[in-house]
Amino acid sequence: MQYGFAIDQRTCIGCHACTVACKTEHEIPVGQFRTWVKYVDSGTFPDSARSYGVMRCNHCTDAPCITICPTNSLFKREDGIVDFDGDLCIGCKSCQQACPYDAIYIDDNTNTAAKCNFCAHRVDSGLEPACVVVCPTHSIWVGDLDDPDSGISQLLAGEPTLVRAPEQKTKPNVVYLGASISVLDPLAAPVDASYYSSTPDPHRAALAAELPPTDAKTTLNTAHPRPWGWRVSTYLWTKAVGAGALMVAALAHLLGVDLGVGGSLVAPALGVVMTAATGVLLVWDLKRPDRFYYILTKPNPRSWLFWGSLALAAFAGVAGLYLVTGLVGELSSYDVDPIVTVLAWLALPTGALAAGYTAFLFGQAEGRDLWQSRLLLPVLQVQAVMVGAGALVLAGSYDDAAGAFLVRFLVGAAALHVVLLLVEFLRPQHSAQATAAAGLVVRGRYAALFWWVAIGGAVFAVALAAPSWDGTPWATVVLAGIAVQGVLLTYESVFVRAGQDIPLS
């Protein structure tokens, strides 16, 4: 069984009765909506037109929000409704990244995720959802889409229908009759400076100038601010530094290069401290930080947020042991070498996973096409090496052999970072959304930061450090080590923002 909605835009008059009935049914805070009506104006007078679209959760058959939610707060019922339990939500906002429809918001009263849940509390009492009841023109239908004899199936049978973002492969269960594609495709109608009876939120208004121009304009819609901000882009850097530093040090150990205390103490210390900082930022970013531990006590084994937490924990554990071993080695005469070798072999895969799991997490973020690249995994790992090596060069003095080792990894990783990013952003993207997002980075609002810092800074770092291929001079290498930190921080800030900038509704 699969409960679904049919929205008949042939009869929908854009009156917002559904919007308000839902708000009163669920006591939703001002500024947030589970369903709303979008207006799109097009055409030149006298052939002007206005289309309406009722926007809400699609109760997808393959709901990406359920996959990504680390605590099973979102779940699918037997009757097909995608429901949620606010008591399990930790407010990580991953669901908002997974959903390609802007369906989810973090309720300002409870700080937990919420969305249309088909009025499941009413369905369980044998009642229609509130929006279905109120609609003056009976433009919202509900029923079992899997049953060909149901009223909704008969309504839809033989009629041309549309769904939102079918290319995301979520198998949405809100089917539109008579809808205009300009209303359903979020890139088809950028906003103007004014709405029909309201004002576009500043974020969407600023974006509009950077989206490809079209004949249609969105003339009424709701605000959906970016869920993830500086805490997320910063933790991507702290994580990379910690993982990268220890991976570089472990590799040095396994290849017989002696990095001194840089390798035995600083690297694992960075591993522990930076991973801890990552944890602090992650928990700080939660809307319900008091529940952070749910990710370990009530896990969803399909979510890469869960596996990522384990990866971070595993790496932090290895780094901690590595550090303790290093301290023992420095402060006693015990030969810790064989232990370090074992730990180094563990540090490589755990470090690589700690740095790279984000690619799998972002791979579950079906709402952010820019983040769903197959290059993301190698990019993250290369960047980790870049900033890890860059951090280690700041950590102490090295002999030429050690210095050369670090420089080569720094330069090599920075160069690869440049190459991979150029490939990533200049090649044709796999979707219109990704194309638009890449456009923001390469030509739009982030272009200066991208080209001057993310790319240019790395090139600068290579130029600074490459002459020291054999280990000297060191001053420029230190500068390069600092520069690459700025490069990654800036890049992640751009990457995280650009991915979320493209409207989904």
Add this chain to the structure above:
Amino acid sequence: MNLPGERTHEALRNFPPVENWDHHVEYDAKAHPRKVQRRFMLVPTTCFNCESACGLLAYIDKDDLSIRKLDGNPAHPGSRGRNCAKGPATINQLDDPERILYPLRRKGKRGGGEWERVSWDAALDDIAARIRQAIVEDRHEEVMYHVGRPGEDGFSERFLAAWGVDGHNSHTNVCSSGARFGMALWGGYDRPSPDHANAKVILLLSSHLETGHYFNPHAQRIMEGKQSGAKLIVVDPRMSNTASHADLWLAPWPGSEAAILLSIAAFLLRTRRIDTAYLERWFNWRAYLANLHPDAVPDFATFLDRLEADYAGYTFEFAAEEAQIPLARIEELADLVSHCEGRLAAHVWRSAAAGNLGGWQVARALWFVLALTGSIGTEGGTSPNGWNKFIPHGPSMPPPHEHWNELTWPREYPMSCNEMSILLPYFLAEGRGKLAVYFSRVFNPVWTYPDGFSWLSALTSDAVELHVALTPTWSETAEFADYVLPMGHAAERHDTHSYETHSGRWLGFRQPVLRVALERLGRPVTDTRDSNPGEVWEENEFWFDLSWRIDPDGSLGIRQYFESPYEPGVKITVDDYYRWVFENQVPGLPGKAASEGLTPLAYMRRYGAVSVAEGLYRQDERILSDTELAGTAPDANGVLRRPVTLDDAPPLVGEAGSVGVRHEDGSVTAGWLSPSRKLEVYSETMRDWGWPEYATPGYIESHVSRRQVDPARGELVLIPTFRLPTLIHTRSGNAKYLNEISNSHPMWLNSVDAHRAGVGTGDLVRLTTEIGHLVARVWVTEGIRPGVCALSHHMGRWRLHEDEGSRWVTGRVDITHPDGPDSWLLRYRSGVQPFVSDDPDSSRIWWDDPGVHQNLAFGVHPDPWSGMHCWLQKVRLEKAHRGDRYGDVYVDRRRSVEVYREWLALARPWTGPDGQRRPEFMMRPVKPTRRAFRAP
């Protein structure tokens, strides 16, 4: 029992069954997926947010007696369980943290912003004493009840009649006077009742898919009609949401609509695609020929030939030129209409009829087309409202009074459709009268009316001795009252009402739901203040109490009408009143109630509405009963009349004693309510009341016709009245869920005009009117025709003092006189801002645009025939001047007085036949005796 709004989607139903309404259990929405049961009592009432009066069900939590939410009433024949956004938003209005909970009396000067809380008793005693004094001293015309949103039929007219005052005033002439007048000339009834669901062609000179009387019930049926194959035609210079659904959208130059309709009429006559039999039977064609072609052979065929010739000048070319639209569009409209097969459902309510000088001709021409196509009163056609509306009377109806209030029914406008309310401030200033007690009842003229500064002046002058604002919320007008008395909202008051939503006829009931719930729980209250929030009352009990205090010993003859019909000498209660009405005045209701073992009152409290009839068509052909015919005799024109004296009063619509009409074939039917009881293609009323040149449908050039507005010089027509589906005048101001959707005031401007003016979206512009200017913000859109700009009716809300206006929607303003005492400048000090209250949502207000109070800058434009304020403004558009700020409105009141005089001069003060002040058949609230109709 099958309720009209019950529906299922397989196993899901839209409403719990009626038998569960006293003990409905639902799971708590916020606790879900935890199954926490909430026990509710569902009590029906009626929405108070517009005149559509859609049914609502209030969900009362039995544990704490709070109202959790409201949704629709499946028992309501009009709304059928559905609502527009404003229906469910009622909960915001009930829960508003800024509600006025207690009676307030002004301290210090009017408009000074200082108030003290007083008891209801103190207010009642003060008000009653003044009314009593006015009555005793024969100053009956100094007591006035000025209603904005009635939301009820019959109750207020009854108490005014009981007091013997001609004290009713309304808002009709900023609303529908034009459309009413044009229609009333035909058959007496003044509002249309289109049968959209069964139509073949739906013609809207309105925006009924988003607003108007009666938005939700009509929108439902318009879409049903469309889904069944009806073609939707919309005539509107702006692309409304309604126009966006049209199969054919015409955007004519404002004021040309009658020319378009007359060209359709001419086409139908030319091609003889007319219902000849209907016209022969129902048109007063003999009067037409006798007056216009006295030498012609008096037969119907000759009439048709003459009619065709008389209208031949209204060609498509003429209409296209007036309207500045392609001829092909008009031809397409004509073609669609001509194929309607008698199923043309048409509506004009405000729009062109409310905007233009002579706009009433739009309605006159529309009904001409309806008649020609044989669509009047048919299934799928358009009936008059009176066939689909039903007003039950209260117990012991007072006799008609003998007064005539010239402040509301002046000599200059003998045929105005309802009172000349827009001229009240000027009349008071001229010394035509004064007001001892003035009630502004759910009414905000300072804001809603043109030239609000004149209202402000009048309300702060000595001409108004006591101003009592009866209102659920603060308003710009209440700021200038002497008493602000909080009256209940939709779920907090009693009313009955009936509106023409479709081909049936129903009676709706509004009730204080908590009072009903308490009674059902065995804790009855006898005063609605005991179940409403704070000391919020309901008007009915207020009027009963006030009337007793006006006449405590009954010696004025008033108290008797407020005594219980069940217990003589005892003050009537709301239960008594409605028990009596429902037992005695509603056909079919006692039977329906008995079949369910309920009293009629209990039935109405249970269902909130009752269907009185369904499928009423062609009531003009209704055969009269013997009782109706008793004592009647036909006059020279075949009108059956009962003898009447000067002591008789005419009915609400129609002539006293007129009962029916005998046709030329001898048949006798009810007919219409015009003097001839036929459809008056020739109006002898217009002939007899000073306007023979407009006795037949015609075209009057608008005051903003294309000849008078030159876009090349920056002149445009401003439409200041278009509506949004989410807002409603003053009352939606504190509905947070409505304001978060609709909260800005863009000025619609076509790209062609924007380009010429050198402005773009977001730019400030100054619009100069006849009496001042306003500063608005441009929105360049293709959704409006060139030459026309528009600002929605709803925005521009303000408060002079911090705590006297809903902070969800108003900004703080200062009103100054920068260029001397006649100059007025309204300027916003701050916009809408978040505020701290018991509701956390008030801190989440993100919108800041209070809008532009454009109405202030409009001079008053009384149409000389209908009395309609002609809303459209000729404005000059230019970029904002240095120093202009968004929302500024500037007025030179000397100019506004001049404009008033210019328009007054267009009228023809007239006394009609037999010395009458007004044609008897035209609708008039609180109709006096026939003697009072005659000027002394």
